[in-house]
Amino acid sequence: MGHVTTESFPEKPVIAILASIPLGRLLDEFSEKDHRILPWIFALFHALARQQNYGYDIHWITLSKLVSKPECRHINGQTLHIIPQGSIALDLLTMHLRPSLQIRKLLDSIRPSLVHVWGVEESYAMACKNFKGKKLLSYQGALTAYCERAPQVFLFRMQAFLERLAVKHYGQITCESPWAVDRVREIAPDSDVSLMEYGVEESFFHLDRTPSDTPSCFFGGTIYELKGISYLVEAFRHPDLAHVQLYIAGKGSLTAALKAESTPNIHWLGAVSRETLQQHLSSAWCLVHPTLGDNSPNIVKEARVMGLPVITTEEGGQTQYVKDGESGYIIPIRDSAAIREAVLKLTHDRETALNMGCQGRQECRALLNVNRTVEGCLTRYRTMLNSDF
Incomplete structure (x- = not known):
């Protein structure tokens, strides 16, 4: 009697992308409440919807005041995790403790091969700074530099303080201008900082x-x-x-x-x-x-x-x-x-x-074509997932 064999397939690499997502552009029930554009995030989401071309298991994680309890949605072959966002002032004063715990618990459950964090203004960068796997930070603000150039309110200065704490924990960082590259190197001199334009709507x-x-x-x-x-x-x-x-x-x-x-x-x-x-x-x-x-x-x-x-x-x-x-x-x-x-x-x-x-x-x-931003992300995903660092 012959042996029955089953073909095994390697597991897809899991990528967790943490970002402020324009929910109004993705989900009809939020369209009247969330009018943000964020073209590079929106374009990346739809590019990854064609993930059969890339072979990734994509998990998006976002904080939002539009939900009262954690929600999980499956859209175009990707998983969207929406975490309720509380008081931004309280999050800053507690060094993003509450959202960080929620995000870390979620990361423990999905076990990503790569984490991509967008921005330093919200909780994402602090939440993932101690993630032991491969991680990429796409820098958006320049909060420390802004505080050096003009007076800022207390909570903004607190954001800048947390920026300095978080950024140095990321070995791979993208910036959208040479000026920003220089600012990041001032606070994270050991990181590999590269230029990646964030395109226009x-x-x-x-x-x-x-x-x-x-x-x-x-x-x-x-x-x-x-x-x-x-x-x-x-x-x-x-x-x-x-x-x-x-x-x-x-x-x-x-x-x-x-x-x-x-x-x-x-x-x-x-x-x-x-x-x-x-x-x-x-x-x-x-x-x-x-x-x-x-x-x-x-x-x-x-x-x-x-x-x-x-x-x-x-x-x-x-x-x-x-x-x-x-x-x-x-x-x-x-x-x-x-x-x-x-x-x-x-x-x-x-x-x-x-x-x-x-x-x-x-x-x-x-x-400034947004497709250039998307390709910059995908190239970095491939490089980082195939590397030993």
Whole structure:
């Protein structure tokens, strides 16, 4: 009698990805409550849905205030674990103890071959810092650097303290700008830090520029000192820029004080929808981003892929998208006169603004394609899973 044999298949490598996930884009019941985009996370999720091409068992882990108890969903061949998120302030003051315990328990149950953590602002990096297996951190904030460049509230400083505790435990770290690479090396000198762009949401690639008939500039971001917003307002209060309109989108601690001293050419929009943001970017002659330090601000990346010239400072990762005098101007920090001079040059006439925006646009579009981010992740997964470190 012949022997019956069964073919055995090797187990798939388990990858746990911990990130703030745009649940509204993945699950219908959250669509009205979660409007976040996070294009690189969304694109990676859908790329891994074709996991038969990669052979991985994918587990996503996310914290959310939209659930009251842990939930587990199976979507497109992947497992999504949603953990209730409590008070962020309490989590910071307890060094993320509660969510860390929940995350570690979950990791013990799924036993990942590789852990990929996105960001240092929430609990994920602290929760996984002592994970003994292979782990990858994709750095998003630069919290310690921000505290060094502008005053921050206590909880932000606490986040920066925890950033320094966590980051040094990761041997493999990705950053989205050379500036961020340098900042990480300051706090984690022994880590292997590499550059990986986090791409731009697809809709920005399809926007047409329709600059307004009269000169206008746009700023989008948090209204606080780190963004250099007070120097921007000071520049536009000068009589030389009275004919140029400035539209400011965002909210923050400096809004009331700066609004009170604004001139009629400065318009405060508050928090705006993505559609309104895109309309203002389309009609603006340029984006002005006078930051005191930034990792790689989305607003600059979005402006550049749609062909908008940018005036920004020399401090931050956004400088890699702007060539001084060609696709915008790079100026010193804390210099309202330099802002004013750059705006006058760029708004001299409509054609200048259009032509400068076209310079380097294709390079930025190639660099900031979200599929490039996905491939960067997949390449690192393959390399790390096949390595002995």
